[in-house]
Amino acid sequence: MVSGTLVYVGAFSLLFVFWAYGIVSFALDCKNKFLPALARLVANWRASRRERTEESEREQRERQLY
Structure with missing residues (x-):
């Protein structure tokens, strides 16, 4: 009974470690890449x-000059 609970x-602890690592890894990827x-x-x-915008303004000024 006790050994089943320990297993x-x-x-659960091992899966939690991988889950937490995944969340931290995703957060760092977002911060550093995305x-x-x-x-x-x-x-x-x-x-x-x-x-x-600058190009269209320049063209408009050129049209006004001629």
Whole structure:
């Protein structure tokens, strides 16, 4: 009876360790990989939008000159 309980608690503890490791690993992946990639994506999107706006303003000024 006692040895069955010890096996159950030991197995549960081992599974808990892997579960906790998975959560910590996922959180670190998000912090170190996914969030910087998302920040670069947003920065590139904003830069391209800014370039398009500047280009259209430049073309509009050129049309007004002629």
